Amino acid sequence: MSDFDVSSPPDQRLPSHVWFFRGARAIVSLPAVILTAAFIGYAGLARESGLTLGETLMLTGLVWALPSIVVMTGAITSGMGIVPAAIAVALASVRLMPMTVALLPILREENGLTPRWKLFLASHFVAVTAWVYAMIHLPHIPREGRLPFFIGFGATISAFVFCVTGIAYQLVGEMPTPVTAALFLLTPVYFLCSLWGASKISSEKAAMIAGLVLGPIFYVYLPGLDLLWTGLLGGTLAYLGTRIVRAVRP
Amino acid sequence: MSGAVDAWWWPYVMIVVAGWLATDVWRWIGVLVAGRLREDSEFLGWVKAVATALVAGVIARLILFPSGALEGAPLWLRLAAAFLGFVAFLVMGQRLIVGVLTAEVLLIAGWLALGL
Numbered sequence: 001m002s003d004f005d006v007s008s009p010p011d012q013r014l015p016s017h018v019w020f021f022r023g024a025r026a027i028v029s030l031p032a033v034i035l036t037a038a039f040i041g042y043a044g045l046a047r048e049s050g051l052t053l054g055e056t057l058m059l060t061g062l063v064w065a066l067p068s069i070v071v072m073t074g075a076i077t078s079g080m081g082i083v084p085a086a087i088a089v090a091l092a093s094v095r096l097m098p099m100t101v102a103l104l105p106i107l108r109e110e111n112g113l114t115p116r117w118k119l120f121l122a123s124h125f126v127a128v129t130a131w132v133y134a135m136i137h138l139p140h141i142p143r144e145g146r147l148p149f150f151i152g153f154g155a156t157i158s159a160f161v162f163c164v165t166g167i168a169y170q171l172v173g174e175m176p177t178p179v180t181a182a183l184f185l186l187t188p189v190y191f192l193c194s195l196w197g198a199s200k201i202s203s204e205k206a207a208m209i210a211g212l213v214l215g216p217i218f219y220v221y222l223p224g225l226d227l228l229w230t231g232l233l234g235g236t237l238a239y240l241g242t243r244i245v246r247a248v249r250p
Numbered sequence: 251m252s253g254a255v256d257a258w259w260w261p262y263v264m265i266v267v268a269g270w271l272a273t274d275v276w277r278w279i280g281v282l283v284a285g286r287l288r289e290d291s292e293f294l295g296w297v298k299a300v301a302t303a304l305v306a307g308v309i310a311r312l313i314l315f316p317s318g319a320l321e322g323a324p325l326w327l328r329l330a331a332a333f334l335g336f337v338a339f340l341v342m343g344q345r346l347i348v349g350v351l352t353a354e355v356l357l358i359a360g361w362l363a364l365g366l
Contacts, residue, residue, distance in 0.1 A: 034346050048318025055261050062270035067305045072269040074308065076261050077317070086268035088304065093273040095301045098294050100280025116281065123277035178361040180319035182354045188312040189332050193339040193349040195305060207299040211306025216314045218307070226311075231304030239299040 008142045019145035023152025026137070032157055034190075035129045038066060039161045041186025043168035045070070048184055049077045053169050060165045064158055065127045068093040070187060071227060080224060088227045100126050103134060107150060109143050122147060125154025128198060203242040210234035322366055323357065331357040 039060065046056040051073060059069045071092045075085035100123050107122065108114040130153060138146045172180055199205050211234045218226035313332050320328065335353025342348040 030347075034350070037350070044318075045312070048316075048320070050317070052261075055265065058262060058265050059269055062265060063273045065273055067308065068269065068273045070308055070312070071304070072265065074311070075268065076264055082264055082268050085264060086272040089268050089272040090275070091300055091304050092308070093276050093301070094297050095276075096273065097276040097280040097283075098298065100277050101284045104281060104284035119281045120278055123281050124274060126277050126280070177319045177322065178358050178366070181323055181361065182357050184316055184318060184320040185313070185328065185331060185353060185357055186350060188309045189335045189350055189353040190346065191305060191309050192332065192336050193344075193346050195302060195309075196336070196339075197344050197346070199302060201295070203295060203299050204302045207302040208306040211303035212310045214303070215307025215310035219311050219315060227304055227307055230307030231300045234303030234307065235296065235300030238303060239296045 008144060013142075013144055016145075016148040019141070019148035020152035022145075023149035023154075024156040026133070026149075026153050027157045027160065029133070031129050031133060032160075035157070036161055036164055038186060038190045039165045040168040041183045041190065042066060042069065043165045044172045044180055044183030045187050046073055047169055047172045048180065049073055051076065053166065056169055057162060057166055061158065061162050063089075063093075064124060065093055065096060066187070067191065070191075074227070078224065084225060084228060088231075091228065091231045096126050099131050103131060106135065106138050107146055109147075114147060118147060118151075122151050122154065125150065125158065128194065130154050130157060201242075202245075203239050206242050207235050207238035210238045323361060324364070327357065327360045327364070331360065 042060075043056060046059075051059075055076065059072055063069045063072060068089050071089050072085065074080075075088060080088070103126060104119065108119060130150070133153065134150050138150065141149055168183075172183065175183075195208055196205065199208060211230050214234045215226065215230045218229045222229055313328050314325070316328070331353045334356055335349045335351075338352035339345065339349025
């Protein structure tokens with residue numbers, strides 16, 4: 001439970017920048033190390049897929065959610081149109097919406113005191129790593145410190161990862177081939193494990209298996225729109241299937 | 251239209267519209283509807299299933315149809331490394347680091363053993 005579920009009295013409050021720097025310092029953590037490794041892997045994937053350094057860095061900084069970044073990379077390299085690409089990315093990143101919904105009551109001050117533009121700004125840093133960290137640690141911080149802490153954490157980790165991705169992109173060309181191949185493999189394995197770990201209910205696990213099976217089939221038989229079909233058909237089948245199972249065996 | 255698609259700046263337009271806007275719009279909607287939408291609603295359950303299947307499709311595609319250096323590894327080696335990495339992740343208390351390191355070590359070991 002929360003130690004400080006209310007704001008501190010005004011005379012005991014620390015200034016916002018103190019919380020910002022505490023958030024920045026908090027990125028020294030194991031999840032941040034794994035995320036950095038995942039982006040080093042992505043730098044390898046992007047370079048091997050033929051993306052330029054500028055494209056790779058722009059995707060990293062602007063999108064800031066690795067699944068969406070990888071979907072977008074595939075869309076660029078396969079010459080997908082802008083509309084199907086936007087739909088595929090939107091479907092891949094839709095999970096950010098319920099994550100933001102769950103985070104907001106923890107993040108903002110009571111009585112709607114937090115200006116909405118600050119919340120829009122902070123929401124850009126909602127991605128699995130920062131979100132999990134925030135959901136665990138923010139409740140132990142006084143209300144008035146949570147938003148600057150989260151923005152400090154999010155801004156610092158994304159700036160750090162941005163630089164590492166750029167450096168890794170440059171170094172990939174000089175690495176031995178098996179290391180480059182291993183960097184490419186890092187992204188799918190990281191997703192495989194983190195997606196399974198993040199899915200709490202059976203319909204998401206079923207959707208993951210359906211996507212793994214349908215993805216390659218649609219890739220071969222419906223190239224271009226394969227991701228959309230994999231998501232819509234696999235997700236709907238998994239959702240309906242688990243609902244039926246739930247109804248039969250309550 | 252095809253002139254624009256071939257231009258050097260076209261990928262950047264794609265990234266801004268189909269990458270950045272298509273992603274951040276969900277974060278903004280989340281800010282707007284927070285407190286009004288139940289996180290456990292049936293509709294969101296379906297939405298999460300679709301998103302999960304789509305990303306799983308990407309995972310399979312990256313392992314089965316990679317580009318660049320990983321193409322040099324035989325399919326069975328890629329599949330075995332990824333699958334055993336996932337099994338190690340499940341067996342060792344769902345620790346990400348275990349799954350990722352197992353797959354990486356197996357791929358490089360297999361690569362060197364085959365003398366590729």
